[in-house]
Amino acid sequence: MSMLEILGYCSESGVLAEPVKMELRSWFGNALSPSSMQGMALQKPHGYAGDFEIIDRIYLRYVSSNTELANWDHFYHRQPAPRAVRNRKTYFHELLDSHSARRNPLSVLNIASGPGRCMFEWLSAHTEAPISIDCVELDATAIDYARNLNRPFLDRITFEQKNALRYKPSRTYDLIWAAGIFDYFNDEIFCLMIKRLLPALANGGELVIGNFSNLNPSRAYMELIGEWVLHHRSSDQLSALAAEAGVLPENISVGQEPEGVNLFLHIRS
Ligand SMILES: C[S@@+](CC[C@H](N)C(=O)[O-])C[C@H]1O[C@@H](n2cnc3c(N)ncnc32)[C@H](O)[C@@H]1O
Incomplete structure (x- = not known):
């Protein structure tokens, strides 16, 4: 079981406080900027989770032109969801x-x-x-x-x-x-x-x-990192x-x- 899954279980059972989740996200730094897939999921530029733009980027396997973020996007697209x-x-x-x-x-x-x-x-x-x-x-x-x-x-x-x-x-x-x-x-x-x-x-x-x-x-990746519930x-x-x-x-x-x-x-x- 990955560390994220363990944290996911903790989150589901309510023992993971919001400041801890925020701290966890802060470790990602620029990798959670809206220019990355996972950052876009979290930032929700259209105001809600699962908007047409992120779904189309998933369909098209969008990868940021920013080399620092490109590998994060490759990582994102490899996930089961x-x-x-x-x-x-x-x-x-x-x-x-x-x-x-x-x-x-x-x-x-x-x-x-x-x-x-x-x-x-x-x-x-x-x-x-x-x-x-x-x-x-x-x-x-x-x-x-x-x-x-x-x-x-x-x-x-x-x-x-x-x-x-x-x-x-x-x-x-x-x-x-x-x-x-x-x-x-x-x-x-x-x-x-x-x-x-x-x-x-x-x-x-x-x-x-x-x-x-x-x-x-x-699920844990979506909920903890992307607040996509x-x-x-x-x-x-x-x-x-x-x-x-x-x-x-x-x-x-x-x-x-x-x-x-x-x-x-x-x-x-
Ligand atoms: C996750 S996307 C799915 C899009 C498409 N069905 C697909 O699979 O490619 C969800 C879409 O549902 C729309 N949506 C969310 N709530 C809605 C509602 N109550 N009535 C109509 N559309 C809604 C959003 O605007 C968004 O475009």
Whole structure:
């Protein structure tokens, strides 16, 4: 077990006082400047954890041009959590592949669409795909960024600036995808959101919700160094929450990406 993990356990059990955490971070010096990946995570230039910009830097394996920070960025990208974030992009692409093989045209609702990199890459590889993707995103800057990135595909993508917590879809979808959002919700809101989204699933449709696993080996690094706190959940907890929202057991399954860090709750209509 690494020193960071030991400190992580201490932190979780409440025996690590805030000044100690601050002292720990101060040891990093310039390595926690916002020009580094881990510093950006901590400084939160957009005001919240997991903003579109850091997520896109994870996707693109951003490395600072400052040689003093470059190795820290390489270190960051080697961690299981950023690897899992990159893998979830592939997970989404595979979902689009399998659903579009069955539905023509395919309708998708993308909740908390962030940088829009996932859509951009899939559409770049499937330029003629008969698909429509409606995005709901709270951050107007994220929407501008994603809209600009996806300029060639705006005939098939719409963006709505809305708080997902207050959003009620006005139509049905073959696939509803929500990654990097439900693990910011407590159990009560998690369930409520499932209940709200279920009626928006088309016949044979699927709701897929990403959530970081309770076995995330990067948790201490994320929480202590980056103050990036999520509701980590096990596969059983995710299934139980779906059941609590009224989904029949036979319509629930849980998948994962190759790191086993990002779990995906699948709910079929
Ligand atoms: C971790 S990113 C995930 C982005 C994208 N789903 C992905 O996986 O690439 C989280 C995104 O959720 C958005 N977000 C956070 N809370 C939200 C809410 N209540 N409603 C809508 N979007 C929200 C943030 O603005 C951010 O762009």
